[in-house]
Amino acid sequence: MKPSLKISVVCGLLLSSGAVYAEASSTDTQAPLSENMAQLIAQGKYLAAAGDCSGCHTIESGQAYGGGRAFDTPFGTLYSTNISSDKQHGIGNYSYQQFVDAVRNGVAPKGNLYPAMPYTSYHRINDHDMHALYAYFMQTKPATQPNRENGIGFPFNIRMGLKVWNLVAFDKPTFTPTADKTPLWNRGKYLVQGLGHCGECHTPRNFMMATEQDHPLEGAVVNYLNAPNITSKNLTQEHWTFNNLAQFLKTGQSPKGTAFNDMFIVEKHSLTQLNDHDITAITSYLLNQAQPSQSAVSQPKLTSLVASQFDTKLPGYRIYMDKCSGCHGQNGQGTPNVAPALQNNATIENSNIFNTVAVLNNGIERQSYSQEQTYYAMPGYKNSLNNQQMADLITYLHKRFTTQMTTTTVKQVADIKKQLATN
Ligand code: HEC
Ligand code: HEC
Numbered sequence: 001m002k003p004s005l006k007i008s009v010v011c012g013l014l015l016s017s018g019a020v021y022a023e024a025s026s027t028d029t030q031a032p033l034s035e036n037m038a039q040l041i042a043q044g045k046y047l048a049a050a051g052d053c054s055g056c057h058t059i060e061s062g063q064a065y066g067g068g069r070a071f072d073t074p075f076g077t078l079y080s081t082n083i084s085s086d087k088q089h090g091i092g093n094y095s096y097q098q099f100v101d102a103v104r105n106g107v108a109p110k111g112n113l114y115p116a117m118p119y120t121s122y123h124r125i126n127d128h129d130m131h132a133l134y135a136y137f138m139q140t141k142p143a144t145q146p147n148r149e150n151g152i153g154f155p156f157n158i159r160m161g162l163k164v165w166n167l168v169a170f171d172k173p174t175f176t177p178t179a180d181k182t183p184l185w186n187r188g189k190y191l192v193q194g195l196g197h198c199g200e201c202h203t204p205r206n207f208m209m210a211t212e213q214d215h216p217l218e219g220a221v222v223n224y225l226n227a228p229n230i231t232s233k234n235l236t237q238e239h240w241t242f243n244n245l246a247q248f249l250k251t252g253q254s255p256k257g258t259a260f261n262d263m264f265i266v267e268k269h270s271l272t273q274l275n276d277h278d279i280t281a282i283t284s285y286l287l288n289q290a291q292p293s294q295s296a297v298s299q300p301k302l303t304s305l306v307a308s309q310f311d312t313k314l315p316g317y318r319i320y321m322d323k324c325s326g327c328h329g330q331n332g333q334g335t336p337n338v339a340p341a342l343q344n345n346a347t348i349e350n351s352n353i354f355n356t357v358a359v360l361n362n363g364i365e366r367q368s369y370s371q372e373q374t375y376y377a378m379p380g381y382k383n384s385l386n387n388q389q390m391a392d393l394i395t396y397l398h399k400r401f402t403t404q405m406t407t408t409t410v411k412q413v414a415d416i417k418k419q420l421a422t423n
């Protein structure tokens with residue numbers, strides 16, 4: 001784009017990086033410009049956290065927003081790109097409209113973007129927030145990291161093909177507030193459906209790989225784990241209270257368990273950065289409640305808090321005592337800074353045992369929040385527990401620590417392990 005054209009586009013939109021903006025608005029008689037701009041940039045920074053941009057565009061060993069995170073797709077490996085303000089490797093030369101087209105429509109100057117970039121959710125971001133994000137991204141520290149070549153083979157490397165996908169699978173959703181709900185609840189809806197892109201993992205996908213809009217947040221397997229059903233019905237059945245859920249979202253830890261793997265990344269880069277108002281909003285929306293409930297919400301009755309005769313007779317009892325109690329406690333009470341409590345744990349409480357099997361099989365890598373307490377890594381038991389032992393152990397975990405009274409079968413465990421091997 002020629003500079004003159006760029007300036008005219010930008011003037012029309014009354015927004016760009018510093019100098020041009022100053023020129024466009026020099027007749028503005030309101031608050032000093034720099035203050036407006038500083039405010040907009042600060043808002044953009046916060047919104048970038050709400051959108052988890054760095055979760056995908058920053059890798060641990062790399063520069064901020066330098067890209068390079070790998071995504072396994074059925075067609076090969078895709079890498080996120082450099083979205084810092086660097087003019088050579090990043091997006092520093094993007095006009096506002098180019099930025100909008102990339103983030104909201106999945107169309108970058110180089111062609112259509114793969115939907116690993118969640119533009120299908122970001123399409124709901126409103127104009128004010130897009131302006132703030134643009135203001136922020138045009139002044140991030142330039143990252144000099146070049147983009148990585150994608151490992152996606154013919155014919156899927158043809159970005160034209162994505163145009164077809166967009167035609168059939170991208171319905172360009174916009175955000176519509178629900179009329180009879182409070183502004184707080186609608187704020188939660190906006191964040192969950194838009195910037196937060198929770199449905200990109202938590203909503204099942206159809207054969208076209210598009211999220212199923214009539215089954216929002218009902219759960220889906222992504223990256224060897226089930227992003228659980230987080231509809232209000234299911235969260236309530238699993239005995240999530242308003243306070244527990246708000247604490248989980250705000251810190252990644254709660255009496256109902258910890259966030260791990262992909263959800264840990266969402267927590268670390270995004271949800272832990274949000275202010276209390278937005279956490280309350282998201283919690284209100286997820287639980288479909290207007291306010292934090294005042295009534296003491298009842299916790300489920302545990303079968304027992306100390307090992308009873310009944311417990312010790314279950315075949316899983318010995319396995320638990322041998323392999324798990326050292327970290328999670330003899331009564332599942334957890335050990336501070338070592339491992340979370342398993343009493344009332346939502347992963348175990350879930351009637352879908354996918355994640356319990358996945359965690360037992362693969363373990364959990366050490367995960368730490370810079371400002372928060374850290375836990376140990378959890379070992380995997382792929383080679384030390386056979387399917388029968390895993391089934392016995394899960395039956396024990398259910399009956400001992402949750403209200404699930406079902407017996408887990410060897411076949412259930414074997415079926416999930418097969419998915420873990422091929423997923
Ligand atoms: C779930 C992972 C994910 C998240 C979250 C994410 N992105 Fe992306 N983004 C990607 C991937 C992967 C690509 C590269 C896609 C491709 O090459 O087809 C990309 C590409 C882009 C591009 C195009 C850059 C170019 O090279 O032309 C822009 C701009 C962008 N992202 C901005 C953002 C912003 C702003 C946010 C936060 C609001 C964000 N992304 C959040 C995964 C993500
Ligand atoms: C070395 C200590 C250790 C041992 C032994 C251990 N775990 Fe864990 N476990 C952890 C830690 C740490 C986490 C949480 C990791 C995180 O989120 O950062 C965890 C998480 C879990 C979770 C997921 C729940 C949640 O909310 O995070 C389940 C389920 C679980 N463990 C079950 C077991 C069972 C069953 C055993 C025995 C076979 C076992 N663990 C053995 C340390 C351990």
Ligand code: HEC
Pocket residue numbers: 191192196197198199200201202222225226227228230238248258259260261262263264266271282346347350355
């Ligand atoms: C990149 C994929 C991904 C995204 C995006 C994501 N989640 Fe998750 N989420 C997961 C996975 C996987 C788990 C299971 C592991 C765990 O419990 O931490 C999970 C677990 C959860 C749980 C715990 C549920 C339970 O019953 O154990 C809640 C609540 C949750 N997510 C809420 C959200 C919200 C709200 C958002 C959007 C702001 C979101 N998630 C975005 C993948 C994701």
